[in-house]
Amino acid sequence: xxxxxxxxxxxxxxxxxxxxxxxxxxxxxxxxxxxxxxxxxxxxxxxxxxxxxxxxxxxxxxxxxxxxxxxxxxxxxxxxxxxxxxxxxxxxxxxxxxxxxxxxxxxxxxxxxxxxxxxxxxxxxxxxxxxxxxxxxxxxxxxxxxxxxxxxxxxxxx
Amino acid sequence: xxxxxxxxxxxxxxxxxxxxxxxxxxxxxxxxxxxxxxxxxxxxxxxxxxxxxxxxxxxxxxxxxxxxxxxxxxxxxxxxxxx
Numbered sequence: 001x002x003x004x005x006x007x008x009x010x011x012x013x014x015x016x017x018x019x020x021x022x023x024x025x026x027x028x029x030x031x032x033x034x035x036x037x038x039x040x041x042x043x044x045x046x047x048x049x050x051x052x053x054x055x056x057x058x059x060x061x062x063x064x065x066x067x068x069x070x071x072x073x074x075x076x077x078x079x080x081x082x083x084x085x086x087x088x089x090x091x092x093x094x095x096x097x098x099x100x101x102x103x104x105x106x107x108x109x110x111x112x113x114x115x116x117x118x119x120x121x122x123x124x125x126x127x128x129x130x131x132x133x134x135x136x137x138x139x140x141x142x143x144x145x146x147x148x149x150x151x152x153x154x155x156x157x158x
Numbered sequence: 159x160x161x162x163x164x165x166x167x168x169x170x171x172x173x174x175x176x177x178x179x180x181x182x183x184x185x186x187x188x189x190x191x192x193x194x195x196x197x198x199x200x201x202x203x204x205x206x207x208x209x210x211x212x213x214x215x216x217x218x219x220x221x222x223x224x225x226x227x228x229x230x231x232x233x234x235x236x237x238x239x240x241x
Contacts (some may be wrong), residue, residue: 043192
């Protein structure tokens with residue numbers, strides 16, 4: 001009976017997972033776990049707010065931190081949006097100013113870097129908060145895709 | 159203080175907290191516990207308590223690791239290298 005229950009719980013449904021990627025927690029809401037979905041949403045939003053508050057929008061950078069971006073993008077379009085803001089505002093110099101940075105090698109010319117670029121611990125923690133938000137949302141996505149819907153669980157237990 | 163006045167939150171990185179940066183671990187552990195316990199807690203009435211317990215466990219484990227590593231670096235390694 002336990003095996004049957006486990007098999008039922010392991011059944012993979014892609015729609016709640018996709019919705020959970022689009023809006024963190026929405027995958028749980030559509031399977032009937034509204035409170036759980038709201039708590040997941042609150043947690044992911046909290047991690048993102050803390051990360052961008054500490055590290056600024058430079059915490060999300062698709063080109064300079066591609067591996068971290070792979071983790072961050074698991075929390076959905078918010079990562080793409082913040083990366084877009086970073087590219088549109090900081091990297092173009094629309095906000096802050098572009099400063100000369102020393103060339104990395106003899107052949108490469110000096111690059112321009114935004115004065116709003118994050119460095120040291122605040123940058124590390126900004127990336128860590130937003131990266132962990134993505135990885136925690138990945139756990140929530142997998143859970144929403146494999147969890148039995150609340151109505152089925154209720155009818156199964158009666 | 160002047161760095162704080164010029165700071166634009168969310169657009170700019172916050173001014174460096176100096177030696178207090180390890181305290182960022184507290185909100186980080188809280189966030190991890192909030193999401194993990196939202197997924198794993200069976201009875202959500204126990205959610206606040208479980209979040210507090212898990213946050214304390216993470217912070218406690220990190221402080222424990224820091225103490226062990228400090229002992230290795232400050233005490234054990236000088237003993238091994240002393241003539």
